[in-house]
Amino acid sequence: MMEEKQAVVGLIMGSDSDWSTMQRCVAVLKMFDIPFEAHIMSAHRTPARAADYAAEAEKRGLQVLICAAGLAAHLAGVIAGHTILPVIGVPMKGGALDGLDALLATVQMPGGIPVATVALGNAGATNAGMLAAQILAISNFELRQRLHNYKVSMAEKVAEADMRLQEML
Ligand code: RP5
Numbered sequence: 001m002m003e004e005k006q007a008v009v010g011l012i013m014g015s016d017s018d019w020s021t022m023q024r025c026v027a028v029l030k031m032f033d034i035p036f037e038a039h040i041m042s043a044h045r046t047p048a049r050a051a052d053y054a055a056e057a058e059k060r061g062l063q064v065l066i067c068a069a070g071l072a073a074h075l076a077g078v079i080a081g082h083t084i085l086p087v088i089g090v091p092m093k094g095g096a097l098d099g100l101d102a103l104l105a106t107v108q109m110p111g112g113i114p115v116a117t118v119a120l121g122n123a124g125a126t127n128a129g130m131l132a133a134q135i136l137a138i139s140n141f142e143l144r145q146r147l148h149n150y151k152v153s154m155a156e157k158v159a160e161a162d163m164r165l166q167e168m169l
Contacts, residue, residue, distance in 0.1 A: 028129025
C-alpha cells in the first residue's frame with residue numbers, strides 16, 4: 001500500500017459551489033507536489049465544525065490554511081481567529097455584488113488577525129496555491145527550487161509568445 005503523505009495545506013471552501021474555481025488552487029498544489037487536504041465547511045452553516053478544524057489544524061501538522069468563500073465571506077476571518085497558522089483568503093465571485101462583498105469581507109480584517117487575501121476569481125485561486133507554496137518554500141529547499149524553475153518556465157512562455165507575435169507582424 002502507498003503511504004499517504006502528511007497534508008501540510010488545508011484548503012476549505014464555504015460551499016461545493018466554490019469548487020469549480022478552487023480546482024485551480026488544487027492544480028497548483030499538485031504541480032508543486034504539496035500534500036494537501038480539502039474540505040467543505042462554512043462559517044455560517046457549520047460554524048462549530050469550522051472553529052474545531054481551525055483549532056486542531058496546527059496539532060494535526062497543517063502549516064498553511066486556504067479559505068475560499070463568497071457573499072458575506074467570513075470563513076477566512078473566523079478560521080484565522082482560531083489559529084496561529086497563516087491563512088490565505090480567496091474571495092469568490094458571484095452574488096448580487098459579483099464578489100465585491102466577499103473581497104471586502106475577506107480583506108478588511110482587524111489588526112492582529114491577518115488574512116492574506118488574494119484576487120477575486122480564477123487568478124485568486126491560482127495565487128492562493130502559489131502563495132501557499134512560497135510560504136512553505138521558506139523552510140523547504142526542494143520546493144524553493146521548483147518555484148525557481150516555474151518562474152523560468154513562465155518567462156520562457158512569454159518570450160515564445162512574443163516571438164510568435166513578431167513572426168505574425
Ligand atoms: C458562501 O456562499 C460560499 O462560500 C459560496 O461562495 C456562497 C454561496 O454558497 P451556496 O449557496 O452556493 O452554497 O458561503
